[in-house]
Amino acid sequence: MPSDASKSRGLAQAHMVRLKQSHILGMAGLVSEARCQNDLSDFEKGILRAIGRDMDYYARVPPQLLEKLQKATTEARVVWREARRKSDFQMFKGHLESIVDLKRQEAEKLGYAGHPYNAILDRFEEGSTTDDVDKVFSALVPELKRILTRVLSDGKFLSRPPLEDAEYEENDMRCVNQEILALMEMPKGTFRMDVSTHPFATHIAIKDVRVTTRYEGIGFKESMYSLIHECGHALYELQIDPAFEYTPLARIISLGVDESQSRFWENFIGRSREFIRLVYPILDKHLQLVQGCSFDDLYIYLNTVKPSLIRVEADELTYNFHIVLRYELEKRLIAGDLSVSEVPALWADMMEKYVGVRPRSDAQGALQDGQWSGGMFGFFGYSLGNIIAGMIYDKIRKEMDFEQLVGKGAFQTIKDWLKENIHKWGNTYSAKELQRRIFNETYNPTHLVNYLEQKYLR
Ligand code: MG
Secondary structure (H helix, E strand, O other), rough: OOHHHHHHHHHHHHHHHHHHHHHHOOHHHHHHHHHHHOOOOOHHHHHHEEEEEEHHHHHOOOHHHHHHHHHHHHHHHHHHHHHHOOHHEEEEEEEEHHHHHHHHHHHHHOOOOOOHHHHHHOOOOOOOOOHHHHHHHHHHHHHHHHHHHHHHHOOOOOOOOOHHOOOOHHEEEEEEEEEHHHHHHHOOOOOOEEOOOOEEEEEEOOOEEEEOOOOEOOHHHHHHHHHHHHHHHHHHHHOHHHHOOOOOOOOOOOHHHHHHHHHHHHHHHHHEEEEEEHHHHHHHHHHHHHHHOHHHHHHHHOOOOOOOHHHOOOOOOOOHHHHHHHHHHHHHHHHHOOOHHHHHHHHHOOOHHHHHOOOOOOOOOOOOOOOOOOOOOOOOHHHHHHHHHHHHHHHHHOOOOOOHHHHHOOHHHHHHHHHHHHHHHOOOOOOHHHHHHHHOOOOOOOHHHHHHHHHHHO
16 A cells, blocks of 8 residues: 555554444444343353353444554554664654554553453453463473474584575476365365465455465575465365354454464474375476475474574464564563664574574564564464464374374364364354363463473374
8 A cells, every 4th residue: 555645544543443433333222232131042142142242332432542552553564664664763652652552542441350451361361361471471381492402412403404595486386386276175166365475364254265375585484484374374264154244253352363274284284294195196297496405404494493583484383483472572662661773683683582582683683573563462362372383283183083083184084173172163262262172271372381391292
Protein backbone atom coordinates (compact mmCIF):
# COMPACT_ATOMS: atom_id res chain seq x y z
CA MET A 1 0.00 0.00 0.00
CA PRO A 2 1.26 3.51 -0.74
CA SER A 3 3.45 4.63 2.16
CA ASP A 4 2.41 8.31 2.01
CA ALA A 5 -1.24 7.35 2.58
CA SER A 6 -0.72 5.82 6.01
CA LYS A 7 -2.37 8.77 7.78
CA SER A 8 -5.57 8.47 5.73
CA ARG A 9 -5.59 4.70 6.18
CA GLY A 10 -5.13 5.18 9.93
CA LEU A 11 -8.13 7.52 10.00
CA ALA A 12 -10.31 5.06 8.06
CA GLN A 13 -9.21 2.15 10.28
CA ALA A 14 -9.91 4.20 13.40
CA HIS A 15 -13.43 4.89 12.16
CA MET A 16 -13.95 1.18 11.38
CA VAL A 17 -12.91 0.11 14.85
CA ARG A 18 -15.37 2.57 16.40
CA LEU A 19 -18.16 1.19 14.22
CA LYS A 20 -17.21 -2.31 15.34
CA GLN A 21 -17.21 -1.20 18.95
CA SER A 22 -20.70 0.33 18.81
CA HIS A 23 -22.03 -2.67 16.85
CA ILE A 24 -20.75 -5.15 19.42
CA LEU A 25 -21.84 -3.08 22.40
CA GLY A 26 -25.26 -2.88 20.74
CA MET A 27 -25.65 -6.62 21.39
CA ALA A 28 -25.30 -6.19 25.16
CA GLY A 29 -29.01 -6.86 25.81
CA LEU A 30 -28.99 -10.08 23.80
CA VAL A 31 -25.81 -11.28 25.48
CA SER A 32 -27.03 -10.69 29.03
CA GLU A 33 -30.33 -12.40 28.16
CA ALA A 34 -28.46 -15.42 26.75
CA ARG A 35 -26.20 -15.55 29.80
CA CYS A 36 -29.27 -16.17 31.96
CA GLN A 37 -30.25 -19.31 30.03
CA ASN A 38 -28.98 -22.55 31.49
CA ASP A 39 -29.71 -25.11 28.75
CA LEU A 40 -27.15 -23.89 26.20
CA SER A 41 -25.22 -26.32 23.96
CA ASP A 42 -21.40 -26.15 23.75
CA PHE A 43 -21.85 -24.40 20.39
CA GLU A 44 -24.06 -21.71 21.92
CA LYS A 45 -21.81 -21.35 24.95
CA GLY A 46 -18.87 -20.91 22.60
CA ILE A 47 -20.60 -18.12 20.68
CA LEU A 48 -21.52 -16.42 23.91
CA ARG A 49 -17.95 -16.75 25.18
CA ALA A 50 -16.50 -15.26 21.97
CA ILE A 51 -18.92 -12.34 21.75
CA GLY A 52 -18.71 -11.82 25.51
CA ARG A 53 -14.94 -11.44 25.31
CA ASP A 54 -15.20 -8.86 22.55
CA MET A 55 -17.92 -7.09 24.48
CA ASP A 56 -15.86 -6.91 27.67
CA TYR A 57 -12.96 -5.50 25.68
CA TYR A 58 -14.99 -2.83 23.91
CA ALA A 59 -16.87 -1.92 27.08
CA ARG A 60 -13.62 -1.21 28.90
CA VAL A 61 -11.49 0.48 26.25
CA PRO A 62 -12.87 3.93 25.40
CA PRO A 63 -13.36 4.85 21.72
CA GLN A 64 -10.74 7.62 21.89
CA LEU A 65 -8.07 5.13 22.94
CA LEU A 66 -9.10 2.62 20.26
CA GLU A 67 -8.85 5.38 17.69
CA LYS A 68 -5.43 6.51 18.87
CA LEU A 69 -4.14 2.93 18.79
CA GLN A 70 -5.36 2.41 15.23
CA LYS A 71 -3.86 5.66 13.98
CA ALA A 72 -0.56 5.12 15.78
CA THR A 73 -0.08 1.54 14.56
CA THR A 74 -1.11 2.20 10.96
CA GLU A 75 1.45 5.02 10.75
CA ALA A 76 4.15 3.17 12.68
CA ARG A 77 3.98 0.21 10.33
CA VAL A 78 5.23 2.28 7.41
CA VAL A 79 7.93 3.98 9.49
CA TRP A 80 9.13 0.62 10.83
CA ARG A 81 9.59 -0.74 7.29
CA GLU A 82 11.77 2.21 6.36
CA ALA A 83 13.68 2.14 9.67
CA ARG A 84 14.39 -1.56 9.21
CA ARG A 85 15.60 -0.98 5.66
CA LYS A 86 17.97 1.74 6.91
CA SER A 87 18.72 -0.17 10.13
CA ASP A 88 17.97 2.98 12.13
CA PHE A 89 16.20 2.45 15.47
CA GLN A 90 16.12 6.21 16.18
CA MET A 91 13.71 6.68 13.26
CA PHE A 92 11.24 4.27 14.85
CA LYS A 93 11.82 5.08 18.53
CA GLY A 94 9.18 7.82 18.95
CA HIS A 95 6.52 5.68 17.28
CA LEU A 96 7.27 2.69 19.49
CA GLU A 97 7.15 4.95 22.56
CA SER A 98 3.65 6.12 21.61
CA ILE A 99 2.49 2.55 21.02
CA VAL A 100 3.91 1.29 24.34
CA ASP A 101 2.25 4.21 26.12
CA LEU A 102 -1.12 3.42 24.48
CA LYS A 103 -0.77 -0.31 25.27
CA ARG A 104 -0.08 0.58 28.90
CA GLN A 105 -3.23 2.70 28.93
CA GLU A 106 -5.12 -0.19 27.34
CA ALA A 107 -3.91 -2.57 30.07
CA GLU A 108 -5.07 -0.11 32.75
CA LYS A 109 -8.52 0.19 31.15
CA LEU A 110 -8.86 -3.59 30.77
CA GLY A 111 -7.82 -4.22 34.35
CA TYR A 112 -5.75 -7.12 35.63
CA ALA A 113 -4.73 -9.10 38.65
CA GLY A 114 -0.97 -9.19 39.30
CA HIS A 115 1.24 -8.05 36.42
CA PRO A 116 -0.13 -5.40 33.97
CA TYR A 117 1.00 -7.58 31.06
CA ASN A 118 -1.71 -10.09 32.09
CA ALA A 119 -4.35 -7.78 30.61
CA ILE A 120 -2.68 -7.94 27.20
CA LEU A 121 -1.74 -11.61 27.46
CA ASP A 122 -5.36 -12.60 27.99
CA ARG A 123 -6.30 -11.12 24.61
CA PHE A 124 -3.99 -13.61 22.85
CA GLU A 125 -4.20 -16.60 25.21
CA GLU A 126 -7.45 -16.52 27.15
CA GLY A 127 -6.99 -17.03 30.87
CA SER A 128 -3.17 -17.20 30.73
CA THR A 129 -1.02 -15.07 33.03
CA THR A 130 2.64 -14.10 33.27
CA ASP A 131 2.92 -16.63 36.10
CA ASP A 132 1.83 -19.40 33.69
CA VAL A 133 4.20 -18.30 30.95
CA ASP A 134 7.11 -17.75 33.38
CA LYS A 135 6.61 -21.26 34.73
CA VAL A 136 6.60 -22.77 31.24
CA PHE A 137 9.69 -20.84 30.13
CA SER A 138 11.66 -21.54 33.30
CA ALA A 139 11.11 -25.26 32.71
CA LEU A 140 11.88 -25.03 28.99
CA VAL A 141 14.93 -22.75 28.80
CA PRO A 142 17.48 -24.82 30.81
CA GLU A 143 16.49 -27.98 28.94
CA LEU A 144 16.94 -26.27 25.57
CA LYS A 145 20.30 -24.87 26.70
CA ARG A 146 21.42 -28.35 27.73
CA ILE A 147 20.44 -29.91 24.39
CA LEU A 148 21.87 -27.02 22.35
CA THR A 149 25.22 -27.12 24.18
CA ARG A 150 25.60 -30.82 23.46
CA VAL A 151 24.57 -30.49 19.83
CA LEU A 152 27.06 -27.66 19.27
CA SER A 153 29.93 -29.48 20.99
CA ASP A 154 29.11 -32.50 18.85
CA GLY A 155 30.11 -30.39 15.84
CA LYS A 156 27.78 -32.06 13.37
CA PHE A 157 26.00 -28.88 12.33
CA LEU A 158 28.84 -26.42 12.66
CA SER A 159 30.19 -26.64 9.16
CA ARG A 160 28.27 -24.60 6.64
CA PRO A 161 26.26 -27.04 4.52
CA PRO A 162 27.03 -26.45 0.81
CA LEU A 163 23.31 -26.43 0.00
CA GLU A 164 22.91 -23.28 2.09
CA ASP A 165 24.68 -21.07 -0.44
CA ALA A 166 23.43 -22.80 -3.58
CA GLU A 167 21.28 -20.63 -5.81
CA TYR A 168 18.02 -21.79 -7.37
CA GLU A 169 15.76 -20.61 -10.18
CA GLU A 170 12.42 -19.29 -8.98
CA ASN A 171 10.49 -21.32 -11.56
CA ASP A 172 12.16 -24.57 -10.47
CA MET A 173 11.26 -23.88 -6.85
CA ARG A 174 7.67 -23.10 -7.84
CA CYS A 175 7.47 -26.59 -9.36
CA VAL A 176 8.83 -28.08 -6.11
CA ASN A 177 6.24 -26.18 -4.07
CA GLN A 178 3.40 -27.23 -6.38
CA GLU A 179 4.40 -30.87 -5.91
CA ILE A 180 4.56 -30.41 -2.14
CA LEU A 181 1.01 -29.05 -2.19
CA ALA A 182 -0.04 -32.15 -4.17
CA LEU A 183 1.81 -34.41 -1.71
CA MET A 184 -0.01 -32.77 1.20
CA GLU A 185 -3.25 -33.03 -0.81
CA MET A 186 -4.15 -29.39 -0.30
CA PRO A 187 -7.67 -28.93 -1.75
CA LYS A 188 -7.64 -27.15 -5.12
CA GLY A 189 -11.11 -25.61 -5.01
CA THR A 190 -10.86 -23.91 -1.62
CA PHE A 191 -7.18 -23.02 -1.35
CA ARG A 192 -4.47 -21.20 -3.28
CA MET A 193 -0.78 -20.26 -3.06
CA ASP A 194 0.73 -16.87 -3.96
CA VAL A 195 3.94 -14.90 -3.38
CA SER A 196 4.63 -12.13 -0.81
CA THR A 197 7.58 -10.47 0.99
CA HIS A 198 6.63 -12.09 4.30
CA PRO A 199 4.85 -15.45 4.04
CA PHE A 200 1.41 -15.66 5.65
CA ALA A 201 -1.90 -17.55 5.63
CA THR A 202 -5.23 -15.80 5.47
CA HIS A 203 -8.80 -16.88 5.85
CA ILE A 204 -11.52 -15.20 3.76
CA ALA A 205 -14.15 -17.90 4.48
CA ILE A 206 -14.08 -21.58 5.47
CA LYS A 207 -13.97 -22.47 1.79
CA ASP A 208 -11.49 -19.75 0.83
CA VAL A 209 -8.12 -20.03 2.55
CA ARG A 210 -4.92 -18.66 1.00
CA VAL A 211 -1.21 -18.91 1.72
CA THR A 212 1.92 -17.23 0.42
CA THR A 213 5.58 -18.12 0.27
CA ARG A 214 8.64 -16.28 -1.06
CA TYR A 215 11.51 -16.97 -3.48
CA GLU A 216 14.82 -15.39 -2.57
CA GLY A 217 16.94 -17.38 -5.03
CA ILE A 218 19.16 -18.83 -2.30
CA GLY A 219 18.54 -21.19 0.62
CA PHE A 220 15.65 -23.13 -0.94
CA LYS A 221 14.54 -24.67 2.35
CA GLU A 222 13.13 -21.34 3.49
CA SER A 223 10.66 -21.19 0.60
CA MET A 224 9.65 -24.82 1.12
CA TYR A 225 9.23 -24.64 4.90
CA SER A 226 7.41 -21.31 4.79
CA LEU A 227 4.92 -22.99 2.50
CA ILE A 228 4.51 -26.08 4.71
CA HIS A 229 4.19 -23.83 7.78
CA GLU A 230 1.45 -21.72 6.18
CA CYS A 231 -0.33 -24.87 4.96
CA GLY A 232 -0.50 -25.95 8.62
CA HIS A 233 -2.38 -22.71 9.40
CA ALA A 234 -4.54 -23.18 6.29
CA LEU A 235 -5.55 -26.76 7.16
CA TYR A 236 -6.74 -25.58 10.56
CA GLU A 237 -9.07 -23.01 9.01
CA LEU A 238 -10.20 -25.32 6.19
CA GLN A 239 -11.26 -28.01 8.63
CA ILE A 240 -13.40 -25.90 10.96
CA ASP A 241 -16.97 -27.26 11.09
CA PRO A 242 -18.77 -25.60 8.12
CA ALA A 243 -21.85 -25.17 10.34
CA PHE A 244 -19.89 -22.43 12.17
CA GLU A 245 -19.57 -20.24 9.06
CA TYR A 246 -20.54 -16.59 9.74
CA THR A 247 -20.37 -17.11 13.52
CA PRO A 248 -17.54 -16.08 15.88
CA LEU A 249 -16.68 -19.80 16.14
CA ALA A 250 -15.41 -19.98 12.55
CA ARG A 251 -11.97 -18.82 13.58
CA ILE A 252 -8.82 -19.96 15.34
CA ILE A 253 -8.80 -19.90 19.13
CA SER A 254 -5.49 -18.29 19.94
CA LEU A 255 -2.07 -17.47 18.56
CA GLY A 256 -0.62 -20.44 20.47
CA VAL A 257 -3.05 -23.02 19.10
CA ASP A 258 -2.77 -21.57 15.59
CA GLU A 259 1.02 -21.70 15.70
CA SER A 260 0.93 -25.27 17.04
CA GLN A 261 -0.66 -26.29 13.74
CA SER A 262 1.88 -24.57 11.50
CA ARG A 263 4.88 -25.71 13.56
CA PHE A 264 3.56 -29.27 13.71
CA TRP A 265 3.52 -29.50 9.91
CA GLU A 266 6.72 -27.54 9.40
CA ASN A 267 8.88 -29.34 11.97
CA PHE A 268 7.40 -32.52 13.41
CA ILE A 269 6.27 -33.69 9.97
CA GLY A 270 8.21 -31.56 7.48
CA ARG A 271 11.67 -31.97 8.99
CA SER A 272 11.30 -35.68 9.79
CA ARG A 273 13.40 -38.30 7.98
CA GLU A 274 10.22 -39.86 6.62
CA PHE A 275 8.95 -36.64 5.06
CA ILE A 276 12.35 -35.68 3.69
CA ARG A 277 12.51 -39.10 2.00
CA LEU A 278 9.26 -38.17 0.24
CA VAL A 279 10.47 -34.76 -0.95
CA TYR A 280 13.98 -35.94 -1.89
CA PRO A 281 12.92 -37.17 -5.38
CA ILE A 282 10.87 -33.98 -5.92
CA LEU A 283 13.84 -31.76 -5.08
CA ASP A 284 16.14 -33.99 -7.11
CA LYS A 285 13.85 -33.68 -10.13
CA HIS A 286 13.53 -29.88 -10.15
CA LEU A 287 16.62 -28.46 -8.43
CA GLN A 288 19.99 -28.94 -10.02
CA LEU A 289 21.74 -28.11 -6.77
CA VAL A 290 20.24 -31.16 -5.05
CA GLN A 291 21.26 -33.56 -7.81
CA GLY A 292 24.13 -35.70 -6.63
CA CYS A 293 23.52 -34.75 -3.02
CA SER A 294 23.12 -37.67 -0.59
CA PHE A 295 20.02 -38.15 1.55
CA ASP A 296 22.06 -37.54 4.71
CA ASP A 297 23.46 -34.25 3.36
CA LEU A 298 19.95 -33.14 2.53
CA TYR A 299 18.61 -34.18 5.94
CA ILE A 300 21.42 -32.34 7.74
CA TYR A 301 20.90 -29.19 5.66
CA LEU A 302 17.15 -29.16 6.33
CA ASN A 303 17.75 -29.67 10.06
CA THR A 304 20.87 -27.53 10.58
CA VAL A 305 21.18 -26.17 14.11
CA LYS A 306 23.04 -22.89 14.25
CA PRO A 307 22.79 -19.93 16.65
CA SER A 308 21.59 -17.05 14.49
CA LEU A 309 20.20 -13.54 14.80
CA ILE A 310 16.96 -13.67 12.86
CA ARG A 311 13.95 -15.34 14.47
CA VAL A 312 12.12 -16.37 11.31
CA GLU A 313 15.24 -18.17 10.07
CA ALA A 314 15.99 -19.90 13.39
CA ASP A 315 16.13 -23.70 13.66
CA GLU A 316 13.75 -25.57 15.91
CA LEU A 317 16.29 -25.84 18.74
CA THR A 318 17.23 -22.14 19.03
CA TYR A 319 13.85 -20.70 17.98
CA ASN A 320 12.35 -20.52 21.47
CA PHE A 321 15.23 -18.41 22.79
CA HIS A 322 14.25 -15.70 20.31
CA ILE A 323 10.76 -15.75 21.80
CA VAL A 324 11.83 -15.75 25.45
CA LEU A 325 13.91 -12.65 24.77
CA ARG A 326 10.98 -10.76 23.20
CA TYR A 327 8.63 -11.87 25.96
CA GLU A 328 10.98 -10.54 28.67
CA LEU A 329 11.28 -7.20 26.85
CA GLU A 330 7.52 -6.90 26.28
CA LYS A 331 6.75 -7.66 29.90
CA ARG A 332 9.13 -4.96 31.12
CA LEU A 333 7.96 -2.39 28.56
CA ILE A 334 4.32 -2.85 29.56
CA ALA A 335 5.20 -2.73 33.26
CA GLY A 336 7.08 0.53 32.68
CA ASP A 337 10.33 -1.03 33.95
CA LEU A 338 12.12 -0.46 30.65
CA SER A 339 12.25 2.54 28.34
CA VAL A 340 12.10 2.13 24.57
CA SER A 341 15.54 3.74 24.15
CA GLU A 342 17.07 0.91 26.22
CA VAL A 343 15.61 -1.80 23.98
CA PRO A 344 18.36 -2.17 21.32
CA ALA A 345 21.18 -2.57 23.86
CA LEU A 346 19.25 -4.96 26.08
CA TRP A 347 18.19 -6.92 22.99
CA ALA A 348 21.83 -7.40 22.04
CA ASP A 349 22.81 -8.45 25.57
CA MET A 350 19.98 -10.95 25.85
CA MET A 351 20.67 -12.35 22.39
CA GLU A 352 24.22 -13.00 23.49
CA LYS A 353 23.04 -14.56 26.75
CA TYR A 354 20.43 -16.88 25.23
CA VAL A 355 21.60 -17.61 21.69
CA GLY A 356 25.31 -16.80 21.93
CA VAL A 357 25.43 -14.33 19.05
CA ARG A 358 25.33 -10.52 19.08
CA PRO A 359 23.56 -8.33 16.48
CA ARG A 360 25.77 -5.75 14.81
CA SER A 361 22.88 -3.57 13.62
CA ASP A 362 19.31 -2.64 14.56
CA ALA A 363 17.99 -4.48 11.50
CA GLN A 364 19.53 -7.68 12.88
CA GLY A 365 18.22 -6.81 16.35
CA ALA A 366 15.20 -4.95 17.64
CA LEU A 367 13.93 -3.86 14.21
CA GLN A 368 13.72 -7.29 12.62
CA ASP A 369 10.07 -8.05 13.44
CA GLY A 370 7.01 -5.97 12.51
CA GLN A 371 4.67 -7.07 15.30
CA TRP A 372 5.33 -4.20 17.73
CA SER A 373 4.75 -1.59 15.04
CA GLY A 374 1.26 -3.10 14.66
CA GLY A 375 0.66 -2.93 18.42
CA MET A 376 0.92 -6.71 18.74
CA PHE A 377 2.58 -7.60 22.02
CA GLY A 378 2.23 -11.37 22.34
CA PHE A 379 5.33 -13.14 21.06
CA PHE A 380 5.09 -15.84 23.76
CA GLY A 381 2.31 -17.37 21.63
CA TYR A 382 4.89 -18.70 19.18
CA SER A 383 6.60 -20.71 21.90
CA LEU A 384 3.30 -21.92 23.34
CA GLY A 385 2.61 -23.14 19.81
CA ASN A 386 5.81 -25.21 19.78
CA ILE A 387 4.88 -26.64 23.18
CA ILE A 388 1.36 -27.62 22.07
CA ALA A 389 2.82 -29.13 18.88
CA GLY A 390 5.03 -31.29 21.15
CA MET A 391 1.94 -32.41 23.07
CA ILE A 392 0.19 -33.33 19.80
CA TYR A 393 3.23 -35.28 18.64
CA ASP A 394 3.30 -37.29 21.88
CA LYS A 395 -0.43 -38.01 21.79
CA ILE A 396 -0.69 -38.87 18.10
CA ARG A 397 2.21 -41.34 18.30
CA LYS A 398 0.40 -43.20 21.08
CA GLU A 399 -2.65 -43.56 18.86
CA MET A 400 -1.16 -44.41 15.47
CA ASP A 401 2.05 -45.41 13.72
CA PHE A 402 2.88 -41.81 12.92
CA GLU A 403 6.29 -42.36 11.28
CA GLN A 404 4.88 -45.05 9.02
CA LEU A 405 1.96 -42.86 7.96
CA VAL A 406 4.25 -39.92 7.16
CA GLY A 407 6.60 -42.26 5.30
CA LYS A 408 3.72 -43.47 3.14
CA GLY A 409 2.44 -39.94 2.61
CA ALA A 410 -0.85 -41.02 4.22
CA PHE A 411 -1.55 -37.52 5.48
CA GLN A 412 -5.34 -37.88 5.43
CA THR A 413 -5.23 -39.99 8.62
CA ILE A 414 -3.18 -37.28 10.35
CA LYS A 415 -5.44 -34.51 9.02
CA ASP A 416 -8.49 -36.41 10.27
CA TRP A 417 -6.94 -36.66 13.74
CA LEU A 418 -6.23 -32.93 13.79
CA LYS A 419 -9.73 -32.21 12.50
CA GLU A 420 -11.51 -34.36 15.09
CA ASN A 421 -9.43 -33.16 18.03
CA ILE A 422 -8.71 -29.53 17.19
CA HIS A 423 -9.80 -28.05 13.86
CA LYS A 424 -13.50 -28.82 13.71
CA TRP A 425 -14.16 -27.09 17.04
CA GLY A 426 -13.01 -23.73 15.70
CA ASN A 427 -13.31 -21.22 18.55
CA THR A 428 -15.80 -23.29 20.60
CA TYR A 429 -13.48 -23.78 23.60
CA SER A 430 -10.71 -21.65 25.04
CA ALA A 431 -7.14 -22.82 24.34
CA LYS A 432 -6.76 -24.13 27.88
CA GLU A 433 -10.12 -25.94 27.81
CA LEU A 434 -9.32 -27.56 24.45
CA GLN A 435 -5.98 -28.82 25.78
CA ARG A 436 -7.65 -30.26 28.87
CA ARG A 437 -10.12 -32.11 26.66
CA ILE A 438 -7.42 -33.61 24.44
CA PHE A 439 -4.40 -34.03 26.70
CA ASN A 440 -5.70 -33.69 30.24
CA GLU A 441 -3.03 -31.04 30.83
CA THR A 442 -2.08 -27.59 29.52
CA TYR A 443 1.13 -26.14 28.07
CA ASN A 444 3.39 -28.98 29.21
CA PRO A 445 6.87 -28.38 27.69
CA THR A 446 8.15 -31.90 28.55
CA HIS A 447 6.90 -33.40 25.30
CA LEU A 448 8.67 -30.80 23.17
CA VAL A 449 11.90 -31.37 25.13
CA ASN A 450 11.59 -35.16 24.73
CA TYR A 451 11.08 -34.79 21.00
CA LEU A 452 14.11 -32.48 20.60
CA GLU A 453 16.27 -34.70 22.79
CA GLN A 454 15.31 -37.79 20.81
CA LYS A 455 15.89 -36.07 17.50
CA TYR A 456 19.12 -34.20 18.18
CA LEU A 457 20.92 -36.24 20.84
CA ARG A 458 20.00 -39.85 20.14
MG1 MG B 1 2.73 -18.84 11.72
